[in-house]
Amino acid sequence: MDATHAKTHASLCHAATVLPEGVSRGPLSIRAGRVDASTASWAYRVDLRDHLIFPGLINAHDHLHVNAIPPLRAHTPFPNSYVWIAAFQQHFEHPDVVAALQVPKALRLRHGALKNLLAGTTCVAHHDPWHPALDAQDFPVALLRDYGWSYAPGWPGYGPPMQESFAATPSDRPWLIHLAEGTDAVARAELAQLDQFGCLASNSVLIHGVGLSSGDIERVIAQGAAVVWCPSSNLALLGHTLDPRRLCEAGRLTLGSDSRLSGARDLLDELANVVDGYGLSSKQLLALVTTQAAGILRMPARGHLLPGASADMVIVEDRGGDVMRSLVGIDRSRIRAVVRDGMPCIADPDFAEWFAAAGVETVQVMLDGKAKLLAKSLADEALIALEPGLEWTAGEGRQEHKLAVAGGSC
Template identity: 70%
Template sequence: MDPRARPDTLLLAAGWWSGSGVARGALAIHRGKMAPAAWTTALRIDLRDHLVFPGLINAHEHLHINAVPPLRSGAPFPNSYAWIDAFQAHFAEPSVIAALARPMALRLRHGALKNLLAGTTCVVHHDPWHTSLDDPDFPVALLRDFEWSYALAGPNYGPPVCASFAATPPDRPWMIHLAEGTDAVARAELAELDRLGCLAANSVLVHGVGLSARDIERVIAGGAAVVWCPGSNRALLGHTLDPRRLCEAGRLLLGSDSRLSGERDLLEELRLALDRYGLTPAQLLDLATRDATRILGLPGRGRLSPGAYADLLIVEDRGGDPVRNLLGLTRSEIRAVVRDGVPRIADPDFAYWFAAFGIDTVPVTLDGRPKLIDRRLADGALLALEPGLAAGATASAPCFAVAGAR
C-alpha cells in the first residue's frame, strides 16, 4: 500500500455502540486511531444504515493448531490431562501429521485470519512466541508483554509455573490453564496454585471448570480473572462453569480456544452463549471488549473512544436490540472488518474504501457470500486452509455513498 494514498482522516456517518447504547453522528478516524469528530477536511463515508462496534478481543487462542483435525472420540474427559493422553495416538493419523508439517508461520497466520474473518481484531496467543507474529501485516493485533505457563500438571511444555509467574510484572497478565476438568484433580488446582504463591491480581486462569463457588469467591477476592471457553469445555468435558458470579464481579473474559477443541471462532462462541448461561447480550459483548481491555491491560483496544485503535466491526442496522442482533450474526453477515482504520475484509460495495487507501483486493467467497479481502491476506496456501473461504469472482455492486475531502 502506498502511504501517500492514505487519507489522514476518515469520517463515518453511522450509529455506533457506546457501551451503554447506540450513539449516532460522525465517527472519526485519524491516522488509524479513533479521534474527536471535529474534522472539516476528511474522506466521508455514509454508513447511516449501519452500526459500528469495536473489534472483538479473543482472550484465549492457540493460533497454530486451527487446521489440526480434532480428536473425535473419548469425550467427555474428566480433565484436560486425560484428553492430552488420549490425543497421543491421534498424532499418528496421516491428516494430523500433514497438518503439523505445514510451516509454523502459515499455521499462525491461518489462526489469525480465522479470527479476523469473524470480527476479532486482537488475540491472546497462549503459546511460545514466533518471529512471524511480529510481521507488520499479521492479520490481528496480539497481547504482548505478558507471561504464561501451560498448566500445573500434564505435559512438560512451556515455561515453569513459579519462574514464569515470578518474571511477570504485577501490572501485566500471567496466564495459565487451570481447573480444566470436573474431577478431583481439576478441583484441587486453585488451592495448589495459591500454595505456590501464584494466585494474584494479575493471574488469568483459563477454563476454570472445576472451580467451586468458594473457589470463585477466592479468585474474585484476589483480583484474579478467569477466561471462559464454553465451547471447548462442552466438547472436551461435557460441562462448563457458571459464568454469572465472575461476570458480575468484572473478573470474566471470553476465549474461543482453537478449533482443535473449541467452536469455529469467537463470534460463534458469542452466538451459542446467547440466552444460555444467564448473561445479557450486553454482558457477553463486554466480555470480548471492555472487560478484556481492562483485565488484560489493552487500553487501545475494545472501545471506540478517541485514542483507541480504529479496529471496527461494521454490520447492518436491523433495528431492535443492536447487541442481540450482532451476536446472532454469522461471520459472512458482517459487512466489514476494519483494522487500523482500513478494511481488511468487506462486502463488494465497500470497494471504494479499499481503493481510497491504495489497498489491492482479491475477490473471495466466505461461506458462499462474495467478499473483498486485502491481497496481503489472500495467499493461496492461506486461503486453502480456511473452510468456507475461497478465491472467486465477486459480483459487482454499487458503491456506498462517499464524499471526498473538502
C-alpha cells in the same frame, strides 16, 4: 483531497457507534490508525447510514497454530484436559494430523489469525511460545504482548515453569495459565495449588476454570484475578462448563474461542452458542469480548472506540431491536466490514471505493458463499487454502446493499 490524507484519515458518518455502555451517534473519525476526537475537512467520508460500528473483538484465548489440525473425535467426556492430551498422542499418528503439521508453523499461525479476523476479532491472546512470524508487520491481527504465561499446573514439560514465570511477570501485566480444566478432583484442586505457590494475584488470568467451586470463584474475585471462559471447548472435551454469571457480574470474566482443535470455529460462533443459554444478556456478552476483555488483559487502547483507541472495528447492518444482537449471535458472513488500524481488511463489495481511497489492494473472494473483498496482503493462496468457507472467485458477486462512499460532508 491529498492521497496521503485519504489513506490515513477517514470519517465514518451516519452510523451508531456501539459499546456495552451504550450507543453514540455522530461521525467517528480515524487518523493514523487511531480514533480521533476531531473530523478533518479533508478526511475521506464513508456514509454508513443504517449501520452499527462495534469495536474490534478481543479473543482472550486461542492457540493460533493448531486451527487447521483435525480434532480428536471422542464419544465420552474426559475428566480433565491432561487425560485428553494423553489421548491425543495417538491421534498425532493419524494421516490427516501428520499432513496438517507439515504445513509450516509460520503459515499456521497466520491462518489462526486470519480465522479470527474474518469473524471480526482484531486482537488475540495467543497462549503458546512466541514465534518470529507473530512480529510480522502485516500479521492479520493484533496480539497481546508483554505478558507472562505457563501452560498448566499438571503439564510442567511445556512452556515456562509456573512459579518462575509468575515471579518474572510484572504485576501490571497479565499472567495466563490453563487452570481447573476438568470436572474431577485433579481439576478441582488446582486453584488451591496455585494459591499455595503464590501464583494467584490480581494479574492472574485463569483459562477455563470448569472445576472451580462457588467458593473458588469468590476467592478469584477477592484476589482481583479473572477467568477466560471457553464454553464450546469445555463442552466438547469435558461435557461441562462453568456457570459464568457470578464472574461476569464482578467484571472478572472474558471469553475465548480456544482453537478449533477443541473449540468453536471462531469468537462469533462462541457468542452464538451462549447467547440464549447461560443467563447473560447480549450487552454482557459484548462486554466479555470488548471492554471487559481489554481491562482483564491490560490493553487500555482496545475494546472501545473512544478518542485515542486503536481504530479496529466491526461494521454490521442495524437490525433494529436489541442493538447488541446485531453483532452478538450472527454469522461471520453477515459482517459488512472488518477494519484494522483504520484500514478495511475484508468487506462486502460495495466498500470497494473505501479500499481504493485507503490504498488497499483487494482480491475477490467468497466467504461462506457470500462475495467479499479481501485485502491482497491477506490473500496468500496457501493461506486461503487452509480456511474452510474461504475461496477465490473470478466474479464480482452480488451487491446486496446500497452504501454511499463519497468526499462530501457528514
